[in-house]
Amino acid sequence: NAGVTQTPKFRILKIGQSMTLQCAQDMNHNYMYWYRQDPGMGLKLIYYSVGAGITDKGEVPNGYNVSRSTTEDFPLRLELAAPSQTSVYFCASSYLDGSYNEQFFGPGTRLTVL
Amino acid sequence: AQSVAQPEDQVNVAEGNPLTVKCTYSVSGNPYLFWYVQYPNRGLQFLLKYITGDNLVKGSYGFEAEFNKSQTSFHLKKPSALVSDSALYFCAVRDNTGKLIFGQGTTLQVKP
Numbered sequence: 001n002a003g004v005t006q007t008p009k010f011r012i013l014k015i016g017q018s019m020t021l022q023c024a025q026d027m028n029h030n031y032m033y034w035y036r037q038d039p040g041m042g043l044k045l046i047y048y049s050v051g052a053g054i055t056d057k058g059e060v061p062n063g064y065n066v067s068r069s070t071t072e073d074f075p076l077r078l079e080l081a082a083p084s085q086t087s088v089y090f091c092a093s094s095y096l097d098g099s100y101n102e103q104f105f106g107p108g109t110r111l112t113v114l
Numbered sequence: 115a116q117s118v119a120q121p122e123d124q125v126n127v128a129e130g131n132p133l134t135v136k137c138t139y140s141v142s143g144n145p146y147l148f149w150y151v152q153y154p155n156r157g158l159q160f161l162l163k164y165i166t167g168d169n170l171v172k173g174s175y176g177f178e179a180e181f182n183k184s185q186t187s188f189h190l191k192k193p194s195a196l197v198s199d200s201a202l203y204f205c206a207v208r209d210n211t212g213k214l215i216f217g218q219g220t221t222l223q224v225k226p
Contacts, residue, residue, distance in 0.1 A: 004157070040123075042204060042216035043158075058213060090157055099208040100146060100165065105157030 001026050004106035006091050012112045013081040021076040021109050023091030031094045032074040033103065034058075034066065036087040043090065049074055050097075081113045116141045116209045120217035127195045127224055135190040135220045137205030146208035147188040149179055152219075153201045161203075164188060175199070195224045 007022045025032065030051050035043040045058030049068040063085060065077040074093075078085060088110050092103040118139045127133045139145055146165055150158040162173025169181045179190045188205060205217040 040218050042218045043214075044216075045213050048213075092157070097212065099212045099214055102160040102163070103158075103214075105150075105159070107155070107157050 003027065004091055004093055004104050006089075006106035006109050008109060009107070010110045012114060013078075014114060015081060015083065017081050018077070018079050019081070019111075021078070021089055021091075021111075023074045023076065023106060024072050025074075025091075025093040025104070026072065027093065027095065027104065028071060029093035029095045029104070030071070031096070031098050031103075032068065033092040033094075033098060034064070034074070034076045035090045035092065036060065037090060037108075038087050046076065046089075078111075083113050085111065086113045087111060116207070116215060118205055118207045118215050118217045120203075120205055120220045122220050123218075124221045124223060127222070129197050129224055129226050130194050133192050133195045133199070133222065133224070135203050135205075135222060137188045137190065137217060139186050139188060139205075139207045141207055142210055145181075145186075145188075147179075147181065148206040148214065149173065149177070149188075149190050150204045150206065150216075151201050152204065158204065161190070195222075197224050197226055200224045 004025045033048045034046040044060045047066040049055045088108050090108050091106040094103045148163045149161040152158045162171050164171050164181045172178045202219045206214045
């Protein structure tokens with residue numbers, strides 16, 4: 001199993017550009033999550049999904065969108081990049097509810113918006 | 115307000131000595147608590163969790179955590195630190211909307 005994979009690993013965007021961060025898992029997990037990690041701030045939940053076709057907002061969803069058309073994939077879309085979106089983004093998955101059970105994290109995408 | 119706090123930005127310990135990384139929490143109802151570790155340039159990895167039962171929880175890599183309801187704490191411990199334990203450690207608690215709230219993280223530095 002590859003686990004949770006994320007692409008790209010690094011990206012530099014200009015203000016106003018858009019991009020999609022890719023996330024895939026091969027563990028047949030129902031739950032998937034997107035977090036952002038800022039220095040000294042811990043992780044903040046952006047969006048999550050409890051299964052294909054179902055998504056919901058987390059703590060910091062503004063400026064982002066997600067979709068979940070398959071169990072495996074959970075892409076995160078940035079439409080109009082802003083410097084405040086400079087961060088490290090982590091995708092995670094869990095077989096059962098990840099607020100009670102272990103979440104498996106991808107290696108992260110480091111995004112810089114200039 | 116529901117929250118989790120890690121009062122130390124960094125903990126330094128000598129190899130072979132016991133280590134403690136502190137975590138306190140504030141939630142309504144029964145707490146569901148987690149510890150995750152992040153090695154450089156990697157995603158977080160699960161160490162252990164407390165849901166209910168024994169106040170001393172054993173986890174991966176020889177780590178354990180002690181749940182103390184009266185002090186609202188969930189400190190991470192290890193009897194003998196290794197240099198390879200050096201990493202960033204996160205405490206997390208389930209809030210009443212079913213999401214995890216993460217602490218700001220504590221850097222553990224184990225020196226030979």
